[in-house]
Amino acid sequence: MHNIYVDGGTKRQREIANKVISFCIKRLMPRARSIFVDCHLTKSMTDLGGCWLLDNNRSFGIELNTVSKTKEFIISLIHEMVHAKQYYTGELIEVLTKNKKGAIVNRIIWKGKDCTTIKYDNLPYELEAYHMQDNLYEEYKKWA
Secondary structure, three states: OOEEEEEEOOHHHHHHHHHHHHHHHHHHOOOOOOOEEEEEEEOOOOOOEEEEEOOOOOEEEEEEEOOOOHHHHHHHHHHHHHHHHHHHHOOEEEEEEEOOOOOEEEEEEEOOEEOOOOOHHHOHHHHHHHHHHHHHHHHHHHHO
């Protein structure tokens, strides 16, 4: 059983977010038995959205900008759910380590490769999410 919590935004946005998240779990993580998603809808973001691990690779936090139109809102949420899938499968891992000066830094590992210093436009996990989001949006429209 999956647990999906959505807060913020309008009632319609919360309903859409719940449907999109349910679709993405079924489509991207079909074997998952128990996924937890805590999604916060807000106008105060500068980005379109963000996804991060909570307690384990089955618990995700998502923050999504509500300023965009419905289609862009759905596509942005699908994009973040692709990242949730990447965390779930272990393709994407974040590791806290100390650098040479002893400061704690967040390293991002994609399929075993350290991507910490790669520019956003070239990050392989972002490229995958952008590549998948439009096709998943078309599938979602047929499913919804």
